[in-house]
Amino acid sequence: MLAFAIRRLFEAALVMVTVALIAFTLFRFVGDPVNQMTGQDTPLEDRLKLRQELGLDDPIAVQFGRFLSGAVRFDFGISYQMKQPVTAIIAERFPATLELALVAALFAVALGIPMGVYTGIHRDSWLAKIFLSVSLVGVSLPTFLIGILLIYVFSVKLGLLPSFGRGDVVQIGFWRTGLLTASGLKALIMPAVTLGLFQMTLVTRLVRSEMLEVLRTDYIKFARARGLPERSINFGHALKNTLVPVITVIGLQLGAIIAFAIITETVFQWPGMGLMFIQAVQNADVPIMAAYLLLVAFLFVLINFLVDIIYVRVDPRIRIYGRAA
């Protein structure tokens, strides 16, 4: 297990350096940050001086080296636009994104698995057909459209939910949470549904097809023949055996939810990292972009690692195989 963890750690470092390198080569094409930092009356000499001070005229290798040497000390510099240390900004924005992502994932799993099981067992019932049609909507409609539709119905027409933002927040140590206030919870509903809808659909369809597969196997038939209650067969035996692929997908999707909440966060003006990233791209705020991409790479590596460990817990066959190897 230790060797496994060390190997993974090494791989993680490699992945992150690669991501940073690719990101850095791309930054050459995002445009000139200086024009966004200066007023229109700033003389040309001052602009050129600023470029030089920011190190934008240095060769890309030098800039990359400077970035790496800062990054290992968790120093990503000062944001060009916000004039604050990037680490502080990310620490401030991360809780918002993580809360949104976890609630969205919870929504996807809590609704997706039962819907998947139901549609798997009662294939031809009208309710199953409704579930499947809903899931089709989830797959086919783009996120921003779902978000805008929800806002239009629940904020503009019905006036039930806030159209944007995170509501009131409570500071607990370094963590600023929106989960403890009524307005925070209300503000969370639409973004979480928007963000989690695609994943819910995915889980539903995955669980359904896995269930259909498993229900056909001999041991289920045998369990039925033994006269076990239907409930115990469906959930105790069948569902448990569908979980390995489901966990993989959910794990990877969680990474995707966190990393790519960009659209949802923009539509709902959710003050998380995705919104921060979009703003950084528009202003060519390189320090934020670099740190964000590195963080996303790290999250993916971390989630993969956790999924691998959960695997071993859920499926004994992998454990035995691992030991033999």
Place this chain on the structure above:
Amino acid sequence: MRIRAFVVMGALALGLAATPASAKTFRYAFQGDLNALDPYTLNESFTLGALGNVMEGLTKRDKDLKIIPGLAESWEIVDPLKWRFHLRKGVKFHNGEDFTADDVLFSLDRMRSPGSQIKTRAPADMKAVKVDDYTVDFVLTSPNPILNAEWDTWYIFSKKWSEANGATQAQAASATSLNPFALKANGTGPFIVVSHEPGVKTVFKPNPNWWGKKEHNLDEVVFQTIKSDATRVAALLSGDIDMMDPVPVQDIERIKASPNATVLTGPELRTIFLNLDSFRDELLYSNVKGKNPFKDVRVRKAVYQAIDMDAIHNKVMRGMSTNSAILISPLLYARAGEFKRHPYDVAAAKKLLTEAGYPQGFEVELDCPNDRYVNDEAICQAVAQMLSRIDIKVKLNAMPKAKFFEKAGPTKKYDSSFNLLGWTPGSFDSWNILENIIGCRDADGKGGTFNYGGYCNKRIQELNKLILVEADTKKRDEMIYEAFKINHDEVGVIPLHQQALAWGVSKKVKIVQRADNQILFYWATME
């Protein structure tokens, strides 16, 4: 046990979150962020406007942009090289300190500190002399009729407070460490910053000790950024906010039709125009080799006359623009009305192009920002299509502003043959345009840095030098007229229009919309 603690904490939080019901809270949203609260580090109208509620300059501008007394009660020009300012007595900063001449002298030094982006607020060789605690002389080396034109946004800092807070220098844009000042503000203005989260939310409350006459009835102001156009509109319609800027052109009718909000429109000061590269001997992005068609006045005029501005006004801008024959808003130059656009005439344009030796037209690339001005990309598409009628085939490169200003501007040495730009003169004065937009420059951008086409006329250069120091308004306006006339006749830069302001405002709110697009809530009242 743990669960109980959690519930109690939640209940506490709910209690804390509740606000008094009767308070008048004005909530407004803008598409961009309010970042550092140091008004010397970003010379941009939204930031300066937001901080203009908190901090004040020696002068202010009234609802019609006329210069009025601010922290200075009055001033006089003792002789052309000496301006005397009499400061307002009894003014206190938000932290209780008195405002005196020392703060003015300190603010002048701070405005000139290396990180400052507003160094052009005063001539570099101007000296400030403290006569007594409430009198300051500004001594010049050459006459300057518009010395105080931008002093309404040169906000005065408290010397003592700045020294105590390590804020004696403007935060340098390239700083590697944080200026602790970036999140705080201490001014003399009608509102006080209560809290500030950059890019998320800023809360203001009224300053009970403000020296001026209170015209608002607000108890609290909350600013939030809402980036997405559709969300900003929805937030206004659902009543989550009371005011927002800007309203996307296509949503104006929808908001006007809604029961609880309306749109406040008015002319903006910014003029949108097209630059043609008349600097290089051969265009970079064209199929014409060995010569530059844009060096020929007839070609430039053909481009001008082939553009149907009425169609752009009606179709692209949906009426939200004022077509312009001159590079400055009529609000800022009294004689702007004397200019008439060269008429839209495709046949005449085609004839000019034929005379110039391009009967078959030619190809050229048009660079255009797509997130900077109202419908910028759509305007360029329309222009491209209109020019195809006189056989100028335009390839459109629309790009984000960070990319556009890099490519078309001095960073890449004006790597563009044809582009669209907008400009508001910071001083509200024509000289700023004549110098920056049609003043001659070299290949690196020395001179008229924002002259993206590199158009150059010797006579305009001469006039610029004279206009800068001419104190007689009538003579000065005459010279400005001559300079703009030359550009008009030679079609150096093609003016298109002034875009319009569009604020979405709740029907509960009354607010003054000033043409410089500063959102000043000290003039707002709510039911």
